[in-house]
Amino acid sequence: MNSSTAERDALYDRLIVERARKPLHAGRLDAPDVQGEGRNPLCGDKTHLDIALNGHHIQDIRHQTRGCAICSAAADLMAERLRGETVTQALQVADRFKALLVEPSSSAVVEKSHQVPLGALEVFAPLRSHKARIRCAELPWVALEEAFSHVDG
């Protein structure tokens, strides 16, 4: 297996493929407190988020995604990672995730990474070298930001 194939497999980590095929956090909530939507008009991808809050904590979070494997898995792993976090923590994870997708150049990023662990979301790191696909992984986070734009942190 040469390095390029290795990288390919890294980009499409088994976890990504599995979550894209069989998401664990897909669906809608009966009574979401906030909702958000992300759309990429360039390819028609779309994520809808339903979030139930308990005070400042995310009690439940579900997504409905139509998109590529990267986008679908990102939505599912995001939901998994954020359940139970506060809104503030969730937005910190969002920042950290964005930083993951650009070259790890500034030490500020490294520092932050000690504070907010990304967990399974780290599988998206190889996207760095696939600029054109980065927005696929970002789409659920766009929806998240929209959902929280109505909540004061």
Added chain:
Amino acid sequence: MNSSTAERDALYDRLIVERARKPLHAGRLDAPDVQGEGRNPLCGDKTHLDIALNGHHIQDIRHQTRGCAICSAAADLMAERLRGETVTQALQVADRFKALLVEPSSSAVVEKSHQVPLGALEVFAPLRSHKARIRCAELPWVALEEAFSHVDG
């Protein structure tokens, strides 16, 4: 003297320079039968023609030219060549002059040249290799065509 200098001298034949400086047929007529004007908006050159007819014959012809040496000399040598010709003959000379300025490719041109001699106008032949200057020499002939557009040949 290398060939390029030779060609230069050929293009600006002594005759052209002299006629440009001291035209022999410049001026206006008191009572022209027909008049014509040629303008080149791209450089501001301008020739005005006054022609006196005697029946179908060109009795007198004068030009007033503001332009480069090629244009001025062409006007003066045209006037000289056409005085005394019929309108029909003048237009034949015009055709022949145009043909002189393009590559002598067709035998038709050669044939014609036996019929209508250009005389001193032959000095403009080197213009062939200076496409951008051809319209300088053509301007007086544009004026001629305008003048004769009101005369039935």
Added chain:
Amino acid sequence: MATHTAKSPAASQLDVQAIRAQFPILAEKVHDRPLVFLDSAASAQKPNAVIDSMANTMRHQYANIHRGLHWMSERTTEAYEGVRDLVAGFLNAPSREEIVFTRNSTEAINLVAHSFGALLRPGQAVLISQMEHHANLVPWQMLRDRAGIELRIAPITDDGDLDMEAYKAFLADGKVGLVAITHMSNVLGTITPASQIAEVAHAAGALVLFDGSQAVVHHKTDVQALDADFYTFTGHKLYGPTGIGVLWARRALLEQMPPFLGGGDMISTVTFERSTWANIPHKFEAGTPAIVETMGLGAAIEWVSQVGFDAIAAHEAALTAHALQRLATVPGLKIVGNPRMRGGVVSFTMEDVHPHDIATLLDRNGIAIRAGHHCAEPLMRRLGLSATARASFGIYTQKEEIDVLADTLVRIRDFFV
């Protein structure tokens, strides 16, 4: 200029290896794999003839054109205007003055929408089809919103052909001033029945523009035989440079149309009060044109003509047939569209694998295809899709590359299912 009509059996056999050797980029590796470039419909690669023509112009014979009285300018002007003759021959245009150089097909269509659009009256309509590239849709929407021109959309059949009955019906009320339709779809590969489209349009009193961006690459184009009124194409898809495109239009139309851009070279005289326009085609070429790119376009046309459209068309037909057959064997793969006549473009989708994922995974194997809406969003909506994957073939494409594509698609699908 090479003849377009060499028709010996030998001429229609294309020596793909010899051709590939003329495209330096094809020797490149991508992710350690040999480049398999199946994205020519987006933009084709360039042969040495084109690259060298541009470089040599800049190395040996360059100056700004028109009205320069010195040797470099006169020679460059001659060469530039010589390409106009070449293009006229390439399209079989009645006259060189009918060839207008633009940046690309998009600008050519915008020019028509602006300058011919100015001759249309409110209440008149422009008729396009459901399979247009945005380049042949958005300029007409802008004209509609600016000038009160109605925009009509002729439907396509499920196979991806223009629905000729519906097309005729759209022309029936005589309000359509212009039909603007692609000569070949960049998504479905459909080659439209252009002369029939023109005949029907003319019978209804409409003029007709063909977007030839894809079509000119694959077969010999003859605007007189098509009875077209406007025809556009773009250099970079014809193995030529970027930055250069062509509008052909009938002389009488160009003469009637007001200019598009103002500036140097397109005027006859200028005063502060008023300007008058140069003769066609210069009226439509404002400012310093893409001189070097025009030389490159000339080289591309000469090069393609030397290869010969009989050979090109035969080669691409064989490739396309092979691709349709091989792709049909890939599990879960669906070809999009089944048009009566097809150029070297095949769109497809795969069950359970999004086109973006297909493209990225193919790329990891050195295979370049395009995925997305291909600048034809409304067509995607008509097809009920948000994106397709698209492989497109050129003069340098090898059968074996299509085999690699099909085999890799099988592996990708395995990976996802």
Added chain:
Amino acid sequence: MATHTAKSPAASQLDVQAIRAQFPILAEKVHDRPLVFLDSAASAQKPNAVIDSMANTMRHQYANIHRGLHWMSERTTEAYEGVRDLVAGFLNAPSREEIVFTRNSTEAINLVAHSFGALLRPGQAVLISQMEHHANLVPWQMLRDRAGIELRIAPITDDGDLDMEAYKAFLADGKVGLVAITHMSNVLGTITPASQIAEVAHAAGALVLFDGSQAVVHHKTDVQALDADFYTFTGHKLYGPTGIGVLWARRALLEQMPPFLGGGDMISTVTFERSTWANIPHKFEAGTPAIVETMGLGAAIEWVSQVGFDAIAAHEAALTAHALQRLATVPGLKIVGNPRMRGGVVSFTMEDVHPHDIATLLDRNGIAIRAGHHCAEPLMRRLGLSATARASFGIYTQKEEIDVLADTLVRIRDFFV
């Protein structure tokens, strides 16, 4: 990217021979004489850095840009967008999104006349000057005739400077929405006092566009220091390719302005009913751009920046001073214009010898200059001339070439008198 501000004394000494060696065309002969190219203001020659950058793009790393998901497309997109960064640095623009690629300066000005022009209201005015190139005159005439915008012309002094008093007076009634003035005259060589022009315009509530086609070549440009609102230039005069130009405009203006051309890449979403536009700058870049030429422009900017504007400006100032002095000794020769600040452009006339004859006879000696109205007919009328001869100097011009020019002019005059 090379720094623009290296200021060591060594850096401002330009090694002309080393520079000339990088321009292959300068080794050419014309009419058996070494080429003396004094027509750079019309279009400059190209260094190997530019030629090679274009050829190597086509040889090694080319595909259509934007939305391509494969390696060649991603790398080409990065390189293309990288040039936007370079241009932003070159102009000291606050943001890369403010850089719009066009075909040339002419298209850039037409874009502003169209899209910013659409924001002006009847009764408002555009103010230009008497020394504008047709590119900065005709688009405004077309806007005037289309939209009922008044067109005002600020006079110049007999020396060829903008008449600042008259300029202020034209702004006094507050109706001027836009001042559009050249940053350097292509006929007189005048470098206009741009920051002063901007200050006066802003005080009167007008925005200001500078036509930098000539200016950017000769000195470092800083749109923020000038306090400009729009700035345009053209690649081919900056030792770069044809087919590529630049519009810079303030972000807020670009965001407000409606798009110019419609098509692919400039949209966000498209339905048959309605389209929405992409973010700036893409909103203004419809269709496949001049990709290869953009790379060439990037190479030109890097190359010029490496040479350094201190060195370039010093070299050209020395050449121009030498030319003014040498030409003054030619019998019957009159320099046209005597501006306070002058770039490397000198127009002249000669008693008894028409500029066309001068140009042709110089050309017979291998010397390329321009003769005519230089796309500035109204300026010619203001000067009471129908044409001038114009010598213009570039980075590769040698003092000796100016001597050859002057000597040959003496011989030409002898020949005629």
